[in-house]
Amino acid sequence: MAAPTPLALKRSYRCVSSLQQFYSGGPFAVSSDGASLACACGDEIKIVNSSDACVLASLGCDSESVTAFTFSPDGCFLFSAGHSRLIRVWDLSSRKCVRSWKGHDGPAMTMACHSSGGLLATGGADRKVCVWDVDGGFCTHFFKGHQGVVTCIKFHTDPNRLLLFSGSDDASVRVWNLESKKCVAVLEKHFSPVTSLALSEDGQILLSAGRDKVVNKWDLRNYSFNMTIPTYEMVETVCIIQPGNCLSALLETSGHRKPGASAPVYFLTVGERGIVRIWSSEGAVCLYEQQSSDVTLGSDEDDLRRGFLSAVVLPSDLGLLCVTADQQFLFYCPMKSAGGMLQLNLYKRLVGYNEEILDMKFLGDDEQYLAVATNLEQVRVYDVASMSCAYVLVGHTDIVVCIDTCISTYGRTMLVTGSKDNSVRLWDVKSRHCIGIGRGHMGAVGAVAFSKKWKNFLVSGSSDRTIKVWSFEGVSEDGDQEIALKAKAVVAAHDKDINSLAVSPNDSLVCSGSEDHTACIWRLPDLVSVAVLKGHKRGIWSVEFSPVDQCVITSSGDRTIKIWAVSDGSCLKTFEGHTSSVLRASFLSRGTQFVSCGGDGLIKLWTIKTSECIATYDQHEGKIWSLAVGKKTEMLVTGGTDALINFWHDSTAADKQEAFLREEEAILRAQELENAVSDADYTKAIQLAFELRRPHKLFDLFSRLCRRRDVEDPIEKALGGLGKEEIHVLLEYVREWNTKPKLCHVAQAVLFRMFRIFPPTDIVEVKGVSELLEGLIPYSQRHFSRIDRFVRSTFLLDYVLTRMSVVDPEETNLPNNGEHPMASENGVADEQDAPQSNSQVDEISCKGDTDKSSTSNEMDSMTSLKKRKSRKSKKGSTKKVKLTKHKNSSTISVEA
Numbered sequence: 001m002a003a004p005t006p007l008a009l010k011r012s013y014r015c016v017s018s019l020q021q022f023y024s025g026g027p028f029a030v031s032s033d034g035a036s037l038a039c040a041c042g043d044e045i046k047i048v049n050s051s052d053a054c055v056l057a058s059l060g061c062d063s064e065s066v067t068a069f070t071f072s073p074d075g076c077f078l079f080s081a082g083h084s085r086l087i088r089v090w091d092l093s094s095r096k097c098v099r100s101w102k103g104h105d106g107p108a109m110t111m112a113c114h115s116s117g118g119l120l121a122t123g124g125a126d127r128k129v130c131v132w133d134v135d136g137g138f139c140t141h142f143f144k145g146h147q148g149v150v151t152c153i154k155f156h157t158d159p160n161r162l163l164l165f166s167g168s169d170d171a172s173v174r175v176w177n178l179e180s181k182k183c184v185a186v187l188e189k190h191f192s193p194v195t196s197l198a199l200s201e202d203g204q205i206l207l208s209a210g211r212d213k214v215v216n217k218w219d220l221r222n223y224s225f226n227m228t229i230p231t232y233e234m235v236e237t238v239c240i241i242q243p244g245n246c247l248s249a250l251l252e253t254s255g256h257r258k259p260g261a262s263a264p265v266y267f268l269t270v271g272e273r274g275i276v277r278i279w280s281s282e283g284a285v286c287l288y289e290q291q292s293s294d295v296t297l298g299s300d301e302d303d304l305r306r307g308f309l310s311a312v313v314l315p316s317d318l319g320l321l322c323v324t325a326d327q328q329f330l331f332y333c334p335m336k337s338a339g340g341m342l343q344l345n346l347y348k349r350l351v352g353y354n355e356e357i358l359d360m361k362f363l364g365d366d367e368q369y370l371a372v373a374t375n376l377e378q379v380r381v382y383d384v385a386s387m388s389c390a391y392v393l394v395g396h397t398d399i400v401v402c403i404d405t406c407i408s409t410y411g412r413t414m415l416v417t418g419s420k421d422n423s424v425r426l427w428d429v430k431s432r433h434c435i436g437i438g439r440g441h442m443g444a445v446g447a448v449a450f451s452k453k454w455k456n457f458l459v460s461g462s463s464d465r466t467i468k469v470w471s472f473e474g475v476s477e478d479g480d481q482e483i484a485l486k487a488k489a490v491v492a493a494h495d496k497d498i499n500s501l502a503v504s505p506n507d508s509l510v511c512s513g514s515e516d517h518t519a520c521i522w523r524l525p526d527l528v529s530v531a532v533l534k535g536h537k538r539g540i541w542s543v544e545f546s547p548v549d550q551c552v553i554t555s556s557g558d559r560t561i562k563i564w565a566v567s568d569g570s571c572l573k574t575f576e577g578h579t580s581s582v583l584r585a586s587f588l589s590r591g592t593q594f595v596s597c598g599g600d601g602l603i604k605l606w607t608i609k610t611s612e613c614i615a616t617y618d619q620h621e622g623k624i625w626s627l628a629v630g631k632k633t634e635m636l637v638t639g640g641t642d643a644l645i646n647f648w649h650d651s652t653a654a655d656k657q658e659a660f661l662r663e664e665e666a667i668l669r670a671q672e673l674e675n676a677v678s679d680a681d682y683t684k685a686i687q688l689a690f691e692l693r694r695p696h697k698l699f700d701l702f703s704r705l706c707r708r709r710d711v712e713d714p715i716e717k718a719l720g721g722l723g724k725e726e727i728h729v730l731l732e733y734v735r736e737w738n739t740k741p742k743l744c745h746v747a748q749a750v751l752f753r754m755f756r757i758f759p760p761t762d763i764v765e766v767k768g769v770s771e772l773l774e775g776l777i778p779y780s781q782r783h784f785s786r787i788d789r790f791v792r793s794t795f796l797l798d799y800v801l802t803r804m805s806v807v808d809p810e811e812t813n814l815p816n817n818g819e820h821p822m823a824s825e826n827g828v829a830d831e832q833d834a835p836q837s838n839s840q841v842d843e844i845s846c847k848g849d850t851d852k853s854s855t856s857n858e859m860d861s862m863t864s865l866k867k868r869k870s871r872k873s874k875k876g877s878t879k880k881v882k883l884t885k886h887k888n889s890s891t892i893s894v895e896a
Contacts, residue, residue, distance in 0.1 A: 014651035021643045022046040023352025031075045034314040040066040053350045053387045067107045081108035101137040123150025158203045167194030185223035198240040209238035229284040233271040237311045241266040274307030327352035349389040357639030360628040361405045373400040397421045406450035418445030438485035447501040461498030491527040500542045513540030531569030548591040555582035584627035597624035686718035731772040
C-alpha cells in the first residue's frame with residue numbers, strides 16, 4: 001500500500017482581485033471606446049474597467065461631491081466639476097489635475113465637450129451656460145436666459161456649425177450660436193423639466209425628453225416643432241440610434257422600415273419603469289419594448305417607481321448600457337429572436353455599491369459563482385471570473401443575513417437564505433427560483449446550515465433563541481414551485497440570539513453559537529443536548545466542525561478562538577492574537593490549519609499543531625463579517641463593512657518559487673560583483689553593490705577608492721546615474737557610517753562627491769532628505785571639532801621637536817622678526833602661521849636635510865655628530881641651531 005502524500009501546509013495567501021465600491025450614484029461618463037467608465041463615488045472619481053469592474057484609478061476631489069464630468073473625445077482627459085465651483089482637467093495617463101479654474105456662481109450640473117476637444121460647455125445651478133477654452137481655462141461665451149437650473153447640454157454634431165443646445169428646469173430648450181454669441185431659438189413645448197437632449201447624425205433633428213412623459217421632435221433647419229411622442233412614463237434619457245450601429249442594423253433587417261420610404265430616426269427611451277423602449281420617428285410608433293424589467297426593486301413602496309436613470313448607446317458592437325437607481329450598470333446585447341424580431345439580452349451587470357457584506361458562499365461544481373448577502377433583501381450571485389453579477393434572487397421582504405449552499409444527492413445546486421423577515425428560503429440555482437419557504441420563527445433568522453452527508457435537511461437558528469430542523473425531501477421532484485418546508489424538530493437552545501450553526505460531516509450532530517457566551521452541541525435529528533461549551537467571555541460569532549477530527553472551532557467577541565473536544569466539551573486550545581472580536585474562523589488544509597477574521601479588519605492564518613499565527617493580512621478598512629472558503633481550491637473570499645470583497649489565492653508555491661529565483665539571481669549578481677572587483681572595474685562594482693543593497697561591500701569599495709589618487713574618480717562616475725530613490729538609500733548608508741569615528745572619513749568623502757555631482761535642487765526633491773540631513777549635521781560637527789582639537793594638539797609636538805633639533809626648519813620659512821612661527825607676542829600659538837601637521841614638519845625637515853647633503857658631505861657628518869652629542873647630553877647642553885633666540889620662550893600655551 002502506497003504511503004499517503006504528506007500534507008503541504010499553507011504559508012501565505014495573496015489578494016489577487018477585489019470587488020469594491022465604485023459608484024455611489026450621481027453623474028457618470030463613458031469613454032469614446034466604451035472601455036472605461038468614470039463614476040462619482042463619494043468625494044472621489046473612480047475610473048473603472050467596463051469589462052470586469054476593476055478600478056483603474058481614483059481621482060481625489062478635495063472632499064467635495066462631484067456634480068458633473070465628461071471625457072474628452074480622444075479619451076486622454078477628464079473634465080469634472082463639483083460643489084466647490086472649480087472645473088478641473090484631469091490627465092488620465094498621470095492621474096493628476098493639470099488645470100483648474102473657477103466656474104459658475106453655483107455647482108455645474110452638466111457639461112459637454114466639443115468634438116474638437118478645445119471647448120467645454122457647462123450648465124449650472126446659477127441658470128447660466130458657459131463655454132470655456134480648455135487650454136487657456138478662460139470663458140469664451142457667457143449665456144443668460146434660462147429661468148431654472150440647467151439640466152442638460154449638448155454641442156451640435158457638425159463641428160462646423162457652432163451651435164449649443166441646453167435644457168432647463170424651466171421646461172425650455174435654448175439654442176445658442178457661438179459665432180454671434182446670441183440665443184437664436186427658444187423651444188417651448190414641455191411642461192416639466194427637460195431631462196435629456198439627442199441630435200441626429202445629420203444634425204437636422206433634435207429630440208428633447210422630460211418628466212412630462214413625452215418626447216418632442218424639432219426640425220433644426222428652421223427651429224420648428226414637428227411632433228410629440230407620448231411615452232406614458234417619466235423619461236430620464238433619450239438616445240438616437242445612429243446609422244451603422246448594431247441596433248440600427250437589426251431594426252432595418254427586422255422589417256420595421258417601409259420599402260421606398262426615407263430613413264426614419266430610431267431612438268430609445270428609458271425612465272421610471274425600468275424598461276428599454278425603441279421608437280421610430282415615422283409614425284411615432286414603439287418598435288420594441290422589454291417585457292419585464294431587470295431592475296431589482298425592494299419591498300419599500302418608495303422603491304416601486306425606481307427604474308433607469310440613464311442610458312448610453314455604446315460604440316461598435318458593445319450594445320447598450322443602462323444605469324439604475326440602485327447603482328447598477330446593465331449591459332445589453334441586441335440579438336434577433338427566433339421569429340426574427342429584435343431582442344435585448346442582459347449579458348453583464350456591474351454593481352457599483354454593495355453596501356455592507358454580511359455573508360458569502362461559493363456556488364457551483366467548480367466554484368465559479370459567489371452568492372453574496374448584503375444589507376438588502378436580495379441575494380446577488382457573482383461570476384468570479386468577470387466580477388459581473390450573474391443574477392439576483394428576489395423574494396425576501398427584509399435584509400438577508402445568512403447563506404449556505406450544497407449540492408444535493410441528485411446533482412442540483414441549492415441555496416438557503418435566512419432573513420430578518422423571520423423566514424427561511426430554499427433556492428434552486430439552475431432555475432433561479434425559490435422552491436421552498438420555511439416559516440415559524442418568531443425572530444430574525446441569523447444562521448442556517450445544510451446537511452453535509454445526506455443533503456435532505458437544513459437547520460436554522462433565530463433571535464427567538466430556537467433551533468429548527470427543516471426537511472426538503474418533497475421539493476426534489478418539482479423544483480419550480482414554491483412549497484412550504486416542514487419543521488422536523490424544534491428546541492429552545494440558548495438564552496440569547498443564535499449567531500451561527502454548523503452540521504457535522506456525518507450529519508449526526510449540530511453545533512450552535514450564541515450571544516449568551518456558550519456553544520452547544522446537539523444530536524440530530526431530535527436535537528438532544530450532548531455538550532455545552534463554556535469558556536468564552538463574550539458572545540460566539542461562528543462555529544465549525546473539523547473535517548477530520550472530533551472537535552469544534554469557535555470564535556468569540558472576547559478576541560479569542562477556541563478548539564473544543566466533541567466527546568466531553570473540554571477546551572483543547574485557545575488562540576489569541578486579534579485585537580477585536582473574532583467574527584469568523586474556518587478550517588483549512590484538512591483540519592490542520594484555520595483562517596480567522598475579525599472586527600479589527602485583519603485576516604490571520606494559523607497552524608493548529610504549533611499554535612502559531614503564520615501570516616496576518618490587512619486589506620480591509622472595517623469589520624470583516626463574512627469569510628468563504630472554497631472546498632476544492634481553498635480560495636478565500638472576505639467581505640465586511642467597507643463594501644469590499646477580496647479574493648485570496650494560496651501563494652505558498654508561487655512565493656517559494658519566487659524566493660528561489662531571487663536567491664539564484666542574487667548569487668549570480670554577487671559573483672558578477674566579485675568579478676568586477678577582481679578586474680578593478682570599480683564603477684560597475686559600486687553599481688552592483690548598490691543594486692544588491694550591500695552596504696558593507698559598498699563601504700569597502702569606497703574606502704579602497706578614497707586612498708587612490710586617480711585622475712578619473714570611479715565614485716563620481718558610479719554615483720552619477722543614481723535616481724532619487726537610490727540617492728535616498730545612499731544617504732541612509734552615509735548617515736549610518738557617519739555615526740562611527742572609524743568610518744566617518746569615508747562617509748564624508750562620499751557626501752562630498754554627492755554634493756559635487758548633484759545640484760542642490762535635485763537633492764532637495766529627494767523624499768525624506770530633511771530627516772537624513774538632520775541626522776548628518778550633528779555627527780559631522782562632532783567629527784570636525786575632534787579633528788580640530790587633534791590638529792591643535794600637534795602644535796606642541798612640533799614645538800618640542802623643533803627645540804630638540806630633531807627637525808630643522810629652513811631659514812626661509814622664518815618670520816622677518818626672527819620669531820618662531822608657533823609663538824605670538826603673548827606666547828599663544830598662532831593658528832594661521834603654525835604648521836598644520838607632523839607630516840608637513842617632517843617634509844620640511846627632510847627637505848632641509850636634502851639641501852644640506854647637496855652642499856657638502858662634511859656638513860652631514862657635523863650635523864649627525866651634533867645630534868648624537870645632544871642626545872647624550874644629560875643637562876641639556878647648548879645646541880647649535882640656525883634659529884634665533886625666541887622671545888618669551890618660557891611660556892607657551894597650547895590649546896587642546
